[in-house]
Amino acid sequence: MMRTFRSFAAALAVILGVAWGHxxxxxxxxxxxxxxxxxxxxxxxxxxxxxxxxxxxxxxxxxxxxxxxxxxxxxxxxxxxxxxxxxxxxxxxxxxxxxxxxxxxxxxxxxxxxxxxxxxxxxxxxxxxxxxxxxxxxxxxxxxxxxxxxxxxxxxTSTPNRYLLYALLGLALPALVGIGFALAARGDRKPA
The missing domain is CATH 2.60.40.1930 (Macroglobulin (MG2) domain)
Structure with a gap:
């Protein structure tokens, strides 16, 4: 779980860097x-x-x-x-x-x-x-x-807040869905 959170935090840092990089x-x-x-x-x-x-x-x-x-x-x-x-x-x-x-x-x-x-x-x-x-x-x-x-x-220049919000959501939404599926799949496993 902690590893997944770290991966998500790293991905978010990259996304934010791209959004403000210009x-x-x-x-x-x-x-x-x-x-x-x-x-x-x-x-x-x-x-x-x-x-x-x-x-x-x-x-x-x-x-x-x-x-x-x-x-x-x-x-x-x-x-x-x-x-x-x-x-x-x-x-x-x-x-x-x-x-x-x-x-x-x-x-x-x-x-x-x-x-x-x-x-x-x-x-x-x-x-x-x-x-x-x-x-x-x-x-x-x-x-x-x-x-x-x-x-x-x-x-x-500064990106307008509304535009930046939609851009970040568009970039983050697929990642969040993928993380959700990964967590759901892990929850179905039973230890042997």
């Missing part, structure tokens, strides 16, 4: 390269604490015209915008595209080339339900022939 800031290195009528966007995602590549992320890139309100938000953030929770900005993007994972922790997308001017390049992570994260910096078009490289940081 809640760390993520360092982004975004490279923009001219590609004719499109801008090639390459991005590397690395966990700040774990230093591991971030795999399987659901991420998109958006270009917003740099309005006075967005400029003010950038100034307040020291030239960078980084927020968790609401990924909506007070403007309409002129271009956006979803990233595809090209390699472990490496993502790529293509954006249409916008008219000349200043823009807010925004990376939005919507991997986990209810915990959007956003990081943004100013970029100017047209790009230089060598392109541009931006360093951004997605903030730490």
């Amino acid at each position: 809640a760390e800031p993520v360092q982004l290195v975004v490279q923009l390269a001219p590609g004719g009528e499109r801008v090639n966007v390459e991005m590397q995602m690395i966990g700040v604490v774990s230093t591991l590549p971030i795999r399987g992320a659901v991420v998109e890139v958006r270009l917003y015209p740099l309005t006075d309100e967005l400029s003010r938000l950038l100034e307040e953030g020291g030239g960078e915008l980084s927020q968790a929770g609401n990924a909506d900005l007070p403007a309409t993007p002129v271009a956006q595209a979803s990233f595809e994972e090209a390699r472990e922790g490496g993502y790529r997308a293509k954006l249409p080339v916008p008219p000349a001017g200043d823009y807010l390049l925004t990376v939005v992570d919507t991997t986990f339900k209810g915990e959007d994260a956003l990081a943004a910096k100013k970029v100017s078009f047209p790009l230089r022939p060598s392109g541009a490289t931006l360093s951004l940081e997605l903030p730490e």
Whole structure:
């Protein structure tokens, strides 16, 4: 019985570690390269604490015209915008595209080339339900022939309690049923 309890406690510790394992800031290195009528966007995602590549992320890139309100938000953030929770900005993007994972922790997308001017390049992570994260910096078009490289940081996010509860129950329920069957089967044995 004690061995079964220890096994259950170990399994629960692993499940909790997985559930909270993504809640760390993520360092982004975004490279923009001219590609004719499109801008090639390459991005590397690395966990700040774990230093591991971030795999399987659901991420998109958006270009917003740099309005006075967005400029003010950038100034307040020291030239960078980084927020968790609401990924909506007070403007309409002129271009956006979803990233595809090209390699472990490496993502790529293509954006249409916008008219000349200043823009807010925004990376939005919507991997986990209810915990959007956003990081943004100013970029100017047209790009230089060598392109541009931006360093951004997605903030730490917290999983909503209701979502976490359902996720943990979904992971723990099969284990609890298995433990119940094992205990029931042990109870039918009679010593010889």
